[in-house]
Amino acid sequence: xxxxxxxxxxxxxxxxxxxxxxxxxxxxxxxxxxxxxxxxxxxxxxxxxxxxxxxxxxxxxxxxxxxxxxxxxxxxxxxxxxxxxxxxxxxxxxxxxxxxxxxxxxxxxxxxxxxxxxxxxxxxxxxxxxxxxxxxxxxxxxxxxxxxxxxxxxxxxxxxxxxxxxxxxxxxxxxxxxxxxxxxxxxxxxxxxxxxxxxxxxxxxxxxxxxxxxxxxxxxxxxxxxxxxxxxxxxxxxxxxxxxxxxxxxxxxxxxxxxxxxxxxxxxxxxxxxxxxxxxxxxxxxxxxxxxxxxxxxxxxxxxxxxxxxxxxxxxxxxxxxxxxxxxxxxxxxxxxxxxxxxxxxxxxxxxxxxxxxxxxxxxxxxxxxxxxxxxxxxxxxxxxxxxxxxxxxxxxxxxxxxxxxxxxxxxxxxxxxxxxxxxxxxxxxxxxxxxxxxxxxxxxxxxxxxxxxxxxxxxxxxx
Numbered sequence: 394x395x396x397x398x399x400x401x402x403x404x405x406x407x408x409x410x411x412x413x414x415x416x417x418x419x420x421x422x423x424x425x426x427x428x429x430x431x432x433x434x435x436x437x438x439x440x441x442x443x444x445x446x447x448x449x450x451x452x453x454x455x456x457x458x459x460x461x462x463x464x465x466x467x468x469x470x471x472x473x474x475x476x477x478x479x480x481x482x483x484x485x486x487x488x489x490x491x492x493x494x495x496x497x498x499x500x501x502x503x504x505x506x507x508x509x510x511x512x513x514x515x516x517x518x519x520x521x522x523x524x525x526x527x528x529x530x531x532x533x534x535x536x537x538x539x540x541x542x543x544x545x546x547x548x549x550x551x552x553x554x555x556x557x558x559x560x561x562x563x564x565x566x567x568x569x570x571x572x573x574x575x576x577x578x579x580x581x582x583x584x585x586x587x588x589x590x591x592x593x594x595x596x597x598x599x600x601x602x603x604x605x606x607x608x609x610x611x612x613x614x615x616x617x618x619x620x621x622x623x624x625x626x627x628x629x630x631x632x633x634x635x636x637x638x639x640x641x642x643x644x645x646x647x648x649x650x651x652x653x654x655x656x657x658x659x660x661x662x663x664x665x666x667x668x669x670x671x672x673x674x675x676x677x678x679x680x681x682x683x684x685x686x687x688x689x690x691x692x693x694x695x696x697x698x699x700x701x702x703x704x705x706x707x708x709x710x711x712x713x714x715x716x717x718x719x720x721x722x723x724x725x726x727x728x729x730x731x732x733x734x735x736x737x738x739x740x741x742x743x744x745x746x747x748x749x750x751x752x753x754x755x756x757x758x759x760x761x762x763x764x765x766x767x768x769x770x771x772x773x774x775x776x777x778x779x780x781x782x783x784x785x786x787x788x789x790x791x792x793x794x795x796x797x798x799x800x801x802x803x804x805x806x807x808x809x810x811x812x813x814x815x816x817x818x819x820x821x822x823x824x825x826x827x828x829x830x831x832x833x834x835x836x837x838x839x840x841x842x843x844x845x846x847x848x849x850x851x852x853x854x855x856x857x
Contacts, residue, residue, distance in 0.1 A: 410424070411423040414443070417441045418430055418431070418816065420792070431792055431811075432809055433666075433812060435640070436641075437666040437671040439643070439714070439813055439814050440672075440815060441813040447672045447717070448672070450713035454705055454709035455706050463702050471491060473708075474712045475489040483649075483679075484659070485682055485683075486658070486659075486681055487681065487685060489678070490678050490680065490703075491675060491711075492676050492678075494530075495639030495666065496531045496532045497532070498639060499535045499663050501678050501697055502663050502678050503538060505678065505684065506521075506599045506635060508695065509598075512687045512691030517596055520555045521597070521601055522588055522599075523601045524558055524559055524561045525561055526541075526799075526800075527558075528544075528606075529601060529663075533548065537553060537556040539601075542801075543798055543802065560584055565752065574617055578617075578619050578622050579622070581622070581623075582623060585623060586629075586630075589630045594632075597630060599634065600626075600634055602623070602636060603637045603638070604637070604652050607640035608640065608809060609799075610807075611760075611796055611799055612759035614754050621657055624657045633661065634660050636659035638663060641754075642665075643664055645756065645757045646755040647724065647731055651754075654754075659681070660680075660684055662678065665677070668714070670710075670711075673709075675704070675710065723815065731753075731755040731756050734825075737821055737825045738751050738825055741825045745832050748760055748761075748763075748766075749761045749763030760810070760828070760832075761799055761805065761806070771805045772806055777806075778839065779797055781839065782828075782835040783808060788834075789830055789834075793810055794808060794809040794811065812824065
């Protein structure tokens with residue numbers, strides 16, 4: 394019998410299966426099974442698994458220089474990665490700060506935004522505005538900025554009152570009946586403006602948002618002109634715009650940066666999962682020139698840092714990942730295969746009565762489930778329907794990414810499909826076919842559970 398694990402896993406009640414190998418879209422488990430990784434973990438594995446070029450780059454850098462503390466030294470991979478990402482100053486972004494996770498990236502973004510105003514003599518700016526049904530990481534700062542209710546709940550007592558939230562841009566559930574896109578966007582912009590005024594516009598540091606919402610609500614893209622109107626509100630009140638593209642950026646939604654489809658540019662952008670494709674823990678922030686200029690004119694120092702920031706091996710991995718994406722024109726493939734994925738999902742799942750919405754961009758799509766499509770009534774949370782679909786999918790050899798609390802943090806179920814950028818049409822067809830079977834199996838399990846409860850209650854009723 395296998396001894397218990399000494400690893401503190403995400404659940405202390407169950408030990409996950411061990412993955413022992415991977416190639417392309419396929420993961421191999423310790424028991425010999427092969428699984429199609431249809432979500433790239435959490436939209437991480439953008440090149441798939443086992444890329445030899447990236448592995449070679451990691452090994453070569455580890456042999457050459459594994460670590461040098463950034464208080465004293467820079468490194469060739471960090472400089473080359475920043476040059477590759479920012480040589481043309483996309484959207485006015487000119488500097489990069491590399492860390493080890495998306496949560497660290499958002500923490501750095503919040504601190505840099507605060508310091509920007511301190512350097513400018515506006516130290517009264519102490520507040521951030523975020524959105525409900527958002528996620529900005531698992532550090533305390535990220536949790537305070539975000540709106541992932543279940544992850545926030547245990548730590549609410551520790552939170553600062555400097556963070557508040559407004560409505561998400563989530564038209565499937567929150568646009569009013571007969572409300573046009575323009576009217577909906579106007580309403581959301583007015584709500585944000587009112588929040589600036591409620592807390593005191595001169596106190597707000599930044600508005601934080603995921604350009605395309607990730608796991609919390611399930612691949613929710615903004616309505617056209619939403620971010621243009623939001624940018625106008627931020628500019629009117631002198632606040633920064635922080636866009637979190639840890640999940641949706643670096644090519645995932647069909648452009649290198651998701652904001653390129655929105656007609657705006659951020660002052661600070663967080664990047665992560667698609668930066669290094671999972672080959673090393675690496676993420677970062679990309680920073681606008683005006684923010685850097687404020688530091689240069691003031692203290693000249695970013696009062697923040699991590700032991701492993703700009704880690705040479707991590708930056709070498711990310712550099713090779715980004716070179717491959719460009720050399721193989723993989724963002725173009727994301728666009729082409731994204732159209733195939735959407736079409737295949739809609740065609741294959743058309744007969745599923747509890748598929749309420751299919752949404753997303755590029756190779757970043759979600760399927761939301763509803764108990765009643767006509768009324769948009771979700772399954773009861775205790776049913777854990779998305780988790781059931783996820784388990785049924787894994788049994789059928791495909792890994793997807795389930796999410797709960799889709800609608801308001803408590804109610805709603807969805808799954809995310811986010812395959813690697815190297816996916817082909819036949820890969821997507823296999824993924825969606827197995828997802829279809831998994832949904833059917835989860836529904837059968839749901840019905841079986843309900844009948845079991847009815848029978849159980851019935852036996853109680855006949856005992857009298």
